[in-house]
Amino acid sequence: MEILRHVVLLVHLVGFAILFGSWVVEAAARRFQATRLMDLGLLIALLAGLALSAPWGLDHDLNYTKVAIKLVILVIIGALAGISRSRAKKGTPLPVWTFWLMGVLILTNAGLAVIWR
Numbered sequence: 001m002e003i004l005r006h007v008v009l010l011v012h013l014v015g016f017a018i019l020f021g022s023w024v025v026e027a028a029a030r031r032f033q034a035t036r037l038m039d040l041g042l043l044i045a046l047l048a049g050l051a052l053s054a055p056w057g058l059d060h061d062l063n064y065t066k067v068a069i070k071l072v073i074l075v076i077i078g079a080l081a082g083i084s085r086s087r088a089k090k091g092t093p094l095p096v097w098t099f100w101l102m103g104v105l106i107l108t109n110a111g112l113a114v115i116w117r
């Protein structure tokens with residue numbers, strides 16, 4: 001059970017890597033737009049995160065306040081990504097600060113995960 005939980009955690013981290021990695025690529029290319037790859041990373045992080053939120057293969061209690069905050073933050077990131085892509089298609093892109101906000105929120109979730117036990 002514990003090994004399976006670690007495998008799901010690895011999948012969760014792959015989702016984070018895809019999400020943050022694709023965000024960094026867009027920032028470095030100075031396009032400042034959300035992409036479909038970010039949606040994929042979000043979806044993987046969400047599904048694996050939900051699986052990890054059930055108390056299996058654990059020898060300690062989960063911090064459900066932290067998990068709930070992470071879920072709310074993920075929904076906000078998803079909303080920003082969705083609105084950003086649809087507005088870009090219509091030719092009225094969101095202001096660039098919303099792209100930076102997405103990066104801050106992604107790192108906030110990773111920070112919450114590793115710093116707040």
Ligand code: HEM
Nearest residue numbers: 016045046049050052053067070071074106109110113114
């Ligand atoms: C952008 C979104 C997210 C990022 C960047 C992220 C990042 C991380 C990271 C880096 C870890 C590893 C922590 C460690 O083992 O030290 C982790 C663990 C975990 N994440 Fe996420 N996560 C995200 C979304 C979510 C969501 C939406 C949920 C729940 C619905 C969730 C639930 C969990 C749980 C239960 C763990 C393992 C237990 C713990 O260490 O608290 N995560 N996450």
